[in-house]
Amino acid sequence: MRYNRQIKLDEVGSSGQEKLRNASVLIVGVGGLGCPAAQYLAGAGVGKIGLIDHDKVSITNLHRQVLYDEFDVGKSKALVAKEKLQRLNGEIELVAIEEALTIENAEKLFNQYDLIIDGTDNFETKYLINDACILTGKAWIYASIYKNEGQLSVFNYQNGPSYRCLFPKTTKQNVSCEATGVLGVTPGIFGMLQAAEALKIILDAGTVLSGKLKLMNILYGTEQVLNIQKRPEEIRKIKNEGIIPFRIVCELKDTGKTYLDVREDFEQPKVNSEKVIHIPLEKLKDRLKDIPDMEEVLVFCQSGERSQEAIEILQEDFGFRNLKNVEGGIEKIING
Amino acid sequence: MKITIKYFGILAETSGKKEEILEVDKGMSAAELKGRQIKTYQIPEEESVQLAVNQNLNTEVELKEGDEVAFLPPFAGG
Numbered sequence: 001m002r003y004n005r006q007i008k009l010d011e012v013g014s015s016g017q018e019k020l021r022n023a024s025v026l027i028v029g030v031g032g033l034g035c036p037a038a039q040y041l042a043g044a045g046v047g048k049i050g051l052i053d054h055d056k057v058s059i060t061n062l063h064r065q066v067l068y069d070e071f072d073v074g075k076s077k078a079l080v081a082k083e084k085l086q087r088l089n090g091e092i093e094l095v096a097i098e099e100a101l102t103i104e105n106a107e108k109l110f111n112q113y114d115l116i117i118d119g120t121d122n123f124e125t126k127y128l129i130n131d132a133c134i135l136t137g138k139a140w141i142y143a144s145i146y147k148n149e150g151q152l153s154v155f156n157y158q159n160g161p162s163y164r165c166l167f168p169k170t171t172k173q174n175v176s177c178e179a180t181g182v183l184g185v186t187p188g189i190f191g192m193l194q195a196a197e198a199l200k201i202i203l204d205a206g207t208v209l210s211g212k213l214k215l216m217n218i219l220y221g222t223e224q225v226l227n228i229q230k231r232p233e234e235i236r237k238i239k240n241e242g243i244i245p246f247r248i249v250c251e252l253k254d255t256g257k258t259y260l261d262v263r264e265d266f267e268q269p270k271v272n273s274e275k276v277i278h279i280p281l282e283k284l285k286d287r288l289k290d291i292p293d294m295e296e297v298l299v300f301c302q303s304g305e306r307s308q309e310a311i312e313i314l315q316e317d318f319g320f321r322n323l324k325n326v327e328g329g330i331e332k333i334i335n336g
Numbered sequence: 337m338k339i340t341i342k343y344f345g346i347l348a349e350t351s352g353k354k355e356e357i358l359e360v361d362k363g364m365s366a367a368e369l370k371g372r373q374i375k376t377y378q379i380p381e382e383e384s385v386q387l388a389v390n391q392n393l394n395t396e397v398e399l400k401e402g403d404e405v406a407f408l409p410p411f412a413g414g
Contacts, residue, residue: 033414121414146345146411166393167410171384176413187414213393215344215408220354224342226388226406 002091003045011205017045023202024048026113028101028129030081031055032187033143033194034119035067040195042085042092046202049085050113052097053077054264058305064184100266101125103243106132115201116140117194121176124268127246130155130163134238139210141197143190147180148219150190153209153228154197160210164234172248172269178303179331186218250334252276258292259333260299260323262310267302269330281306284313293320300326300333337362337401341373345409347385351377360399367395369405385409 003020006012012020023046027034030053041049057065057072057080065077072080078096086094099105101120110116110132118129118140126142133140139157143150155162193214200206213226238244248269252259259276262284279287281301291297291314299307304327314320326332341356348354351373360369366389374382387395388406399405 029414031414119414121412123410123412126412143414144411145413147413149345149411151411167384167386169383170410171381180413182413213408215406224406225391226408227392229393 006044011203016203016205019202019204020045020199021047023115024050024113025115025117025198026050026052026109027117027119028052028125029119029121030065030067030077031061031119031121032064032145032182032184033191034117035065035081036188036191037117037119037195037198038081038085039067039088040192041198042089042094044195044199045089045092046198048093048095048113050095050097050109051078051081051085052099052101052109053081054098054100054266060178064182064187066184066188100264101128102266103128103245106243107136110136110138113138115198117198118142119191119194122268123170124246124248124266126163127170128243131238131243134162134235135242139201141194141201143187143194145182145187145190147182148186149215149217150186152190152193152197152214152216153212154201155210157201157208157210161228161230162235162238164238165231166213166228168231168234170246172250176302183218189216189218252333258295258297259326260291260297260307260310261301262299262307263301263330269334271330271333281310284310285317288314288318291320293322296322296324298324298326301329303329304332305329337399339369339399339401339403339405341369342404342406344406345411347377347379347407347409350379351407364399365395366397366399366405369399370395370407373407 003017007017025046027038030051055077057068059073076098078098082094082096116138133156141154143152200208211228215224249272250269252271252273261276261278262281264280299311301307308325311323311325343351366387370387386408389397
Protein backbone atom coordinates (compact mmCIF):
# COMPACT_ATOMS: atom_id res chain seq x y z
CA MET A 1 0.00 0.00 0.00
CA ARG A 2 2.69 2.41 1.04
CA TYR A 3 4.34 2.56 -2.42
CA ASN A 4 1.13 2.20 -4.37
CA ARG A 5 1.44 5.56 -6.14
CA GLN A 6 4.80 4.70 -7.67
CA ILE A 7 4.07 1.00 -8.25
CA LYS A 8 1.28 2.16 -10.57
CA LEU A 9 3.92 3.44 -12.98
CA ASP A 10 4.99 1.01 -15.69
CA GLU A 11 8.64 1.79 -14.90
CA VAL A 12 8.22 0.67 -11.29
CA GLY A 13 5.61 -2.04 -10.77
CA SER A 14 5.99 -4.55 -8.00
CA SER A 15 9.24 -5.89 -9.49
CA GLY A 16 10.67 -2.35 -9.51
CA GLN A 17 9.64 -1.85 -5.91
CA GLU A 18 11.49 -5.07 -5.09
CA LYS A 19 14.59 -3.66 -6.85
CA LEU A 20 14.34 -0.53 -4.72
CA ARG A 21 13.99 -2.61 -1.57
CA ASN A 22 17.13 -4.55 -2.45
CA ALA A 23 19.14 -1.45 -3.41
CA SER A 24 21.67 0.42 -1.31
CA VAL A 25 22.84 4.00 -1.79
CA LEU A 26 25.60 5.89 0.03
CA ILE A 27 25.11 9.64 0.30
CA VAL A 28 28.38 11.48 0.82
CA GLY A 29 27.59 14.77 2.55
CA VAL A 30 24.12 15.30 3.99
CA GLY A 31 23.85 19.00 3.20
CA GLY A 32 22.10 21.09 0.54
CA LEU A 33 22.28 18.30 -2.07
CA GLY A 34 22.37 15.24 0.17
CA CYS A 35 19.31 16.08 2.31
CA PRO A 36 16.72 16.20 -0.50
CA ALA A 37 18.34 13.21 -2.23
CA ALA A 38 18.14 11.21 1.01
CA GLN A 39 14.56 12.25 1.72
CA TYR A 40 13.20 11.15 -1.65
CA LEU A 41 15.18 7.91 -1.73
CA ALA A 42 13.97 7.06 1.78
CA GLY A 43 10.42 7.89 0.73
CA ALA A 44 10.73 5.69 -2.36
CA GLY A 45 11.76 2.73 -0.20
CA VAL A 46 15.44 2.29 -1.11
CA GLY A 47 16.34 -0.58 1.21
CA LYS A 48 19.58 0.74 2.66
CA ILE A 49 20.81 4.33 2.75
CA GLY A 50 24.20 5.30 4.16
CA LEU A 51 24.67 8.89 5.36
CA ILE A 52 28.24 10.03 5.79
CA ASP A 53 28.96 13.51 7.12
CA HIS A 54 31.46 14.81 9.67
CA ASP A 55 29.66 18.11 10.10
CA LYS A 56 27.16 19.46 12.59
CA VAL A 57 23.93 21.30 11.79
CA SER A 58 24.39 25.06 11.82
CA ILE A 59 21.70 27.74 11.84
CA THR A 60 22.96 28.97 8.44
CA ASN A 61 22.24 25.51 6.95
CA LEU A 62 18.51 25.68 7.61
CA HIS A 63 17.51 27.80 4.60
CA ARG A 64 18.50 25.00 2.24
CA GLN A 65 18.89 21.83 4.32
CA VAL A 66 15.25 21.73 5.29
CA LEU A 67 15.45 18.18 6.66
CA TYR A 68 16.88 19.82 9.79
CA ASP A 69 15.22 22.25 12.17
CA GLU A 70 16.19 24.75 14.85
CA PHE A 71 16.33 22.07 17.55
CA ASP A 72 19.02 20.22 15.56
CA VAL A 73 21.58 23.06 15.55
CA GLY A 74 24.89 21.78 16.92
CA LYS A 75 23.98 18.11 16.44
CA SER A 76 25.61 15.62 14.06
CA LYS A 77 24.08 15.82 10.58
CA ALA A 78 24.48 12.09 9.95
CA LEU A 79 22.72 11.19 13.22
CA VAL A 80 19.90 13.71 12.91
CA ALA A 81 19.31 12.76 9.25
CA LYS A 82 19.18 9.09 10.17
CA GLU A 83 16.67 9.71 12.94
CA LYS A 84 14.40 11.87 10.80
CA LEU A 85 14.52 9.63 7.75
CA GLN A 86 13.78 6.62 9.92
CA ARG A 87 10.64 8.40 11.06
CA LEU A 88 9.75 8.99 7.40
CA ASN A 89 10.26 5.32 6.57
CA GLY A 90 10.57 2.70 9.29
CA GLU A 91 10.92 -0.13 6.77
CA ILE A 92 14.35 0.79 5.48
CA GLU A 93 17.85 0.52 6.95
CA LEU A 94 19.64 3.79 7.61
CA VAL A 95 23.32 3.95 8.49
CA ALA A 96 24.83 7.11 10.01
CA ILE A 97 28.58 7.53 9.55
CA GLU A 98 29.87 10.50 11.52
CA GLU A 99 33.15 10.80 9.67
CA ALA A 100 34.71 12.60 6.76
CA LEU A 101 35.21 10.54 3.61
CA THR A 102 38.96 9.91 3.35
CA ILE A 103 41.42 7.95 1.25
CA GLU A 104 41.53 5.45 4.11
CA ASN A 105 37.81 4.69 4.40
CA ALA A 106 36.43 5.41 0.89
CA GLU A 107 36.89 2.06 -0.87
CA LYS A 108 35.81 0.00 2.11
CA LEU A 109 32.62 2.06 2.46
CA PHE A 110 31.83 2.10 -1.26
CA ASN A 111 32.08 -1.69 -1.39
CA GLN A 112 29.08 -1.88 0.96
CA TYR A 113 26.75 0.06 -1.38
CA ASP A 114 25.44 -0.25 -4.97
CA LEU A 115 25.56 3.42 -5.81
CA ILE A 116 27.14 6.64 -4.53
CA ILE A 117 25.58 10.12 -4.43
CA ASP A 118 27.88 13.12 -4.22
CA GLY A 119 26.49 15.70 -1.83
CA THR A 120 29.87 17.32 -1.19
CA ASP A 121 30.97 20.91 -1.56
CA ASN A 122 34.65 20.60 -2.43
CA PHE A 123 36.92 19.37 -5.22
CA GLU A 124 39.02 17.17 -2.97
CA THR A 125 36.10 14.92 -2.05
CA LYS A 126 34.70 14.90 -5.58
CA TYR A 127 37.99 13.57 -6.97
CA LEU A 128 38.19 11.13 -4.08
CA ILE A 129 34.67 9.82 -4.82
CA ASN A 130 35.59 9.56 -8.50
CA ASP A 131 38.76 7.57 -7.91
CA ALA A 132 37.25 5.29 -5.27
CA CYS A 133 34.28 4.60 -7.60
CA ILE A 134 36.63 3.63 -10.43
CA LEU A 135 38.50 1.27 -8.10
CA THR A 136 35.35 -0.31 -6.65
CA GLY A 137 33.39 -0.33 -9.93
CA LYS A 138 30.54 1.84 -8.65
CA ALA A 139 28.60 4.51 -10.51
CA TRP A 140 28.22 7.89 -8.83
CA ILE A 141 25.84 10.77 -9.25
CA TYR A 142 27.55 14.14 -9.31
CA ALA A 143 26.17 17.59 -8.71
CA SER A 144 27.79 20.96 -8.08
CA ILE A 145 26.42 24.39 -7.45
CA TYR A 146 27.80 27.84 -8.16
CA LYS A 147 25.39 30.57 -7.05
CA ASN A 148 22.27 30.08 -9.24
CA GLU A 149 23.82 27.49 -11.52
CA GLY A 150 24.25 23.77 -11.22
CA GLN A 151 25.92 20.85 -12.99
CA LEU A 152 24.66 17.27 -12.94
CA SER A 153 26.04 14.03 -14.34
CA VAL A 154 26.37 10.30 -13.67
CA PHE A 155 29.95 9.09 -13.75
CA ASN A 156 31.55 5.66 -14.09
CA TYR A 157 28.21 4.17 -15.16
CA GLN A 158 28.53 1.13 -17.43
CA ASN A 159 31.98 2.10 -18.70
CA GLY A 160 30.95 5.73 -19.18
CA PRO A 161 33.18 8.76 -18.62
CA SER A 162 34.49 9.76 -15.19
CA TYR A 163 34.75 13.13 -13.46
CA ARG A 164 38.42 13.29 -14.49
CA CYS A 165 37.28 12.95 -18.14
CA LEU A 166 35.25 16.14 -17.68
CA PHE A 167 37.76 18.04 -15.56
CA PRO A 168 41.23 16.47 -15.80
CA LYS A 169 42.59 19.66 -14.24
CA THR A 170 40.78 21.84 -11.80
CA THR A 171 41.07 25.11 -10.01
CA LYS A 172 42.39 26.10 -6.63
CA GLN A 173 39.38 28.34 -6.17
CA ASN A 174 37.20 26.11 -4.05
CA VAL A 175 34.22 28.37 -3.57
CA SER A 176 31.52 26.94 -1.36
CA CYS A 177 27.90 27.99 -1.18
CA GLU A 178 28.73 29.58 2.16
CA ALA A 179 31.22 31.86 0.44
CA THR A 180 29.27 32.74 -2.73
CA GLY A 181 25.72 32.64 -1.44
CA VAL A 182 22.97 30.38 -2.75
CA LEU A 183 19.20 30.17 -2.77
CA GLY A 184 18.03 27.13 -0.84
CA VAL A 185 16.07 25.81 -3.82
CA THR A 186 19.11 25.47 -6.09
CA PRO A 187 20.87 22.60 -4.28
CA GLY A 188 17.37 21.34 -3.44
CA ILE A 189 16.50 20.94 -7.12
CA PHE A 190 19.84 19.33 -7.93
CA GLY A 191 19.66 16.97 -4.97
CA MET A 192 16.27 15.81 -6.24
CA LEU A 193 17.66 15.37 -9.75
CA GLN A 194 20.38 13.21 -8.21
CA ALA A 195 17.73 11.11 -6.48
CA ALA A 196 15.91 10.80 -9.82
CA GLU A 197 19.08 9.48 -11.49
CA ALA A 198 19.53 7.02 -8.63
CA LEU A 199 15.97 5.73 -9.05
CA LYS A 200 16.46 5.37 -12.83
CA ILE A 201 19.67 3.40 -12.32
CA ILE A 202 18.09 1.11 -9.72
CA LEU A 203 14.92 0.59 -11.78
CA ASP A 204 16.81 0.34 -15.06
CA ALA A 205 14.35 2.87 -16.48
CA GLY A 206 14.61 5.78 -18.90
CA THR A 207 17.95 7.27 -19.95
CA VAL A 208 20.66 7.69 -17.34
CA LEU A 209 22.61 10.95 -17.56
CA SER A 210 25.90 9.18 -18.26
CA GLY A 211 28.32 10.82 -20.72
CA LYS A 212 26.24 13.98 -20.44
CA LEU A 213 26.55 17.08 -18.32
CA LYS A 214 23.35 18.88 -17.53
CA LEU A 215 23.70 22.59 -16.81
CA MET A 216 20.88 24.61 -15.35
CA ASN A 217 20.56 28.21 -14.31
CA ILE A 218 17.74 28.53 -11.83
CA LEU A 219 17.59 32.31 -12.10
CA TYR A 220 17.08 32.41 -15.88
CA GLY A 221 15.41 29.02 -16.34
CA THR A 222 18.01 28.07 -18.95
CA GLU A 223 19.22 24.55 -19.47
CA GLN A 224 21.83 22.79 -21.62
CA VAL A 225 23.08 19.24 -21.96
CA LEU A 226 26.68 18.81 -23.08
CA ASN A 227 28.28 15.59 -24.30
CA ILE A 228 31.30 14.48 -22.29
CA GLN A 229 34.12 12.69 -24.08
CA LYS A 230 35.65 9.74 -22.34
CA ARG A 231 39.38 10.08 -21.67
CA PRO A 232 40.45 6.46 -21.17
CA GLU A 233 43.92 7.54 -19.98
CA GLU A 234 42.36 9.37 -17.01
CA ILE A 235 40.54 6.19 -15.95
CA ARG A 236 43.52 3.92 -16.61
CA LYS A 237 45.72 6.17 -14.46
CA ILE A 238 43.47 5.58 -11.42
CA LYS A 239 43.22 1.84 -12.07
CA ASN A 240 47.02 1.66 -12.20
CA GLU A 241 48.01 4.11 -9.48
CA GLY A 242 45.01 4.02 -7.11
CA ILE A 243 43.44 7.10 -5.60
CA ILE A 244 45.32 10.27 -6.47
CA PRO A 245 45.04 12.63 -3.49
CA PHE A 246 43.84 16.05 -4.50
CA ARG A 247 45.18 18.76 -2.29
CA ILE A 248 44.60 22.43 -2.59
CA VAL A 249 47.54 24.09 -0.95
CA CYS A 250 47.76 27.85 -0.78
CA GLU A 251 50.94 29.74 -0.18
CA LEU A 252 50.61 32.48 2.40
CA LYS A 253 52.25 35.81 1.81
CA ASP A 254 54.65 36.44 4.68
CA THR A 255 53.11 39.33 6.58
CA GLY A 256 55.20 38.62 9.68
CA LYS A 257 52.03 37.64 11.53
CA THR A 258 51.38 34.33 13.26
CA TYR A 259 48.21 32.38 12.50
CA LEU A 260 46.31 29.67 14.34
CA ASP A 261 44.26 27.38 12.08
CA VAL A 262 41.56 25.63 14.15
CA ARG A 263 40.12 23.61 11.25
CA GLU A 264 40.14 19.83 11.02
CA ASP A 265 42.95 18.07 9.15
CA PHE A 266 40.81 17.29 6.10
CA GLU A 267 39.55 20.81 5.49
CA GLN A 268 40.65 22.57 2.33
CA PRO A 269 42.47 24.57 1.21
CA LYS A 270 45.50 23.88 3.33
CA VAL A 271 47.75 26.82 4.03
CA ASN A 272 51.41 26.16 3.52
CA SER A 273 53.45 28.39 5.80
CA GLU A 274 55.68 28.19 8.83
CA LYS A 275 53.69 31.04 10.30
CA VAL A 276 50.58 28.86 10.63
CA ILE A 277 50.03 26.68 13.70
CA HIS A 278 47.43 24.04 13.03
CA ILE A 279 45.35 22.77 15.98
CA PRO A 280 41.74 21.59 15.42
CA LEU A 281 39.23 23.26 17.75
CA GLU A 282 38.56 20.10 19.77
CA LYS A 283 42.27 19.60 20.50
CA LEU A 284 43.12 23.14 21.61
CA LYS A 285 42.94 22.30 25.33
CA ASP A 286 45.54 19.55 24.94
CA ARG A 287 48.00 21.72 23.06
CA LEU A 288 47.96 25.04 24.89
CA LYS A 289 51.73 25.15 25.06
CA ASP A 290 51.94 25.23 21.25
CA ILE A 291 50.04 28.53 21.13
CA PRO A 292 52.19 31.66 21.51
CA ASP A 293 50.88 33.95 24.27
CA MET A 294 52.98 37.06 23.77
CA GLU A 295 52.76 38.13 20.11
CA GLU A 296 49.45 38.71 18.33
CA VAL A 297 47.96 35.53 16.86
CA LEU A 298 45.30 35.64 14.13
CA VAL A 299 42.87 32.75 14.56
CA PHE A 300 40.98 31.39 11.55
CA CYS A 301 38.74 28.54 10.40
CA GLN A 302 36.59 28.04 7.30
CA SER A 303 34.11 30.83 7.95
CA GLY A 304 35.12 32.68 11.11
CA GLU A 305 32.59 31.01 13.43
CA ARG A 306 34.69 28.25 14.97
CA SER A 307 37.70 30.55 15.31
CA GLN A 308 35.53 32.95 17.32
CA GLU A 309 34.52 30.02 19.51
CA ALA A 310 38.20 29.05 19.88
CA ILE A 311 39.11 32.56 20.98
CA GLU A 312 36.32 32.61 23.57
CA ILE A 313 37.53 29.31 25.05
CA LEU A 314 41.17 30.35 25.07
CA GLN A 315 40.40 33.76 26.61
CA GLU A 316 37.84 32.76 29.19
CA ASP A 317 39.28 29.42 30.33
CA PHE A 318 42.99 29.90 29.77
CA GLY A 319 43.63 33.65 29.95
CA PHE A 320 44.94 34.29 26.44
CA ARG A 321 44.87 38.02 25.61
CA ASN A 322 46.70 38.06 22.27
CA LEU A 323 44.15 36.47 19.95
CA LYS A 324 42.28 38.10 17.07
CA ASN A 325 39.59 36.49 14.93
CA VAL A 326 39.82 36.44 11.14
CA GLU A 327 36.27 37.37 10.15
CA GLY A 328 35.33 35.62 6.93
CA GLY A 329 37.74 32.75 7.52
CA ILE A 330 40.24 31.16 5.16
CA GLU A 331 39.01 33.00 2.03
CA LYS A 332 39.94 36.29 3.69
CA ILE A 333 43.48 35.10 4.32
CA ILE A 334 44.05 33.86 0.80
CA ASN A 335 42.28 36.61 -1.09
CA GLY A 336 42.87 39.42 1.37
CA MET B 337 32.53 34.41 -39.46
CA LYS B 338 30.29 34.81 -36.44
CA ILE B 339 30.20 32.50 -33.44
CA THR B 340 28.32 32.65 -30.14
CA ILE B 341 30.06 32.16 -26.81
CA LYS B 342 28.26 31.26 -23.60
CA TYR B 343 29.99 31.74 -20.26
CA PHE B 344 29.14 29.58 -17.26
CA GLY B 345 29.84 29.81 -13.53
CA ILE B 346 32.36 32.38 -12.45
CA LEU B 347 33.38 33.02 -16.08
CA ALA B 348 30.15 34.96 -16.60
CA GLU B 349 31.42 37.29 -13.88
CA THR B 350 35.02 37.38 -15.10
CA SER B 351 33.88 38.32 -18.62
CA GLY B 352 30.99 40.47 -17.41
CA LYS B 353 28.57 38.69 -19.76
CA LYS B 354 26.62 35.48 -20.06
CA GLU B 355 26.82 35.45 -23.82
CA GLU B 356 28.52 37.24 -26.69
CA ILE B 357 28.65 37.05 -30.45
CA LEU B 358 32.16 37.34 -31.86
CA GLU B 359 33.56 37.83 -35.32
CA VAL B 360 36.52 35.45 -35.71
CA ASP B 361 38.80 34.38 -38.56
CA LYS B 362 37.76 31.41 -40.65
CA GLY B 363 39.64 28.28 -39.68
CA MET B 364 40.13 29.24 -36.04
CA SER B 365 40.22 26.22 -33.72
CA ALA B 366 38.34 26.00 -30.43
CA ALA B 367 41.69 25.87 -28.62
CA GLU B 368 42.75 29.13 -30.32
CA LEU B 369 39.47 30.78 -29.37
CA LYS B 370 40.01 29.66 -25.78
CA GLY B 371 43.50 31.18 -25.73
CA ARG B 372 42.15 34.44 -27.13
CA GLN B 373 39.31 34.76 -24.60
CA ILE B 374 41.56 33.76 -21.71
CA LYS B 375 43.79 36.67 -22.69
CA THR B 376 40.95 39.13 -23.32
CA TYR B 377 39.35 38.58 -19.92
CA GLN B 378 42.49 37.52 -18.04
CA ILE B 379 40.84 34.28 -16.96
CA PRO B 380 43.04 32.57 -14.35
CA GLU B 381 43.86 28.84 -14.30
CA GLU B 382 42.99 28.33 -17.93
CA GLU B 383 43.78 24.62 -17.89
CA SER B 384 40.73 24.06 -15.67
CA VAL B 385 38.34 25.68 -18.18
CA GLN B 386 36.61 23.26 -20.57
CA LEU B 387 35.03 24.17 -23.92
CA ALA B 388 32.03 22.64 -25.61
CA VAL B 389 31.48 23.33 -29.30
CA ASN B 390 27.84 22.81 -30.26
CA GLN B 391 27.27 20.89 -27.00
CA ASN B 392 30.29 18.61 -27.46
CA LEU B 393 33.10 19.00 -24.95
CA ASN B 394 36.20 19.16 -27.14
CA THR B 395 38.77 21.78 -28.11
CA GLU B 396 40.33 19.85 -30.98
CA VAL B 397 37.87 21.14 -33.56
CA GLU B 398 37.85 23.86 -36.19
CA LEU B 399 35.11 26.43 -35.69
CA LYS B 400 32.44 27.08 -38.29
CA GLU B 401 30.06 29.97 -38.93
CA GLY B 402 27.23 29.96 -36.38
CA ASP B 403 28.94 27.64 -33.89
CA GLU B 404 27.99 27.90 -30.23
CA VAL B 405 30.89 27.59 -27.82
CA ALA B 406 30.36 27.06 -24.09
CA PHE B 407 33.11 28.11 -21.66
CA LEU B 408 32.76 25.91 -18.61
CA PRO B 409 34.69 26.25 -15.36
CA PRO B 410 34.71 23.58 -12.64
CA PHE B 411 32.86 24.42 -9.45
CA ALA B 412 32.14 22.40 -6.36
CA GLY B 413 29.48 24.03 -4.18
CA GLY B 414 26.72 22.00 -2.58
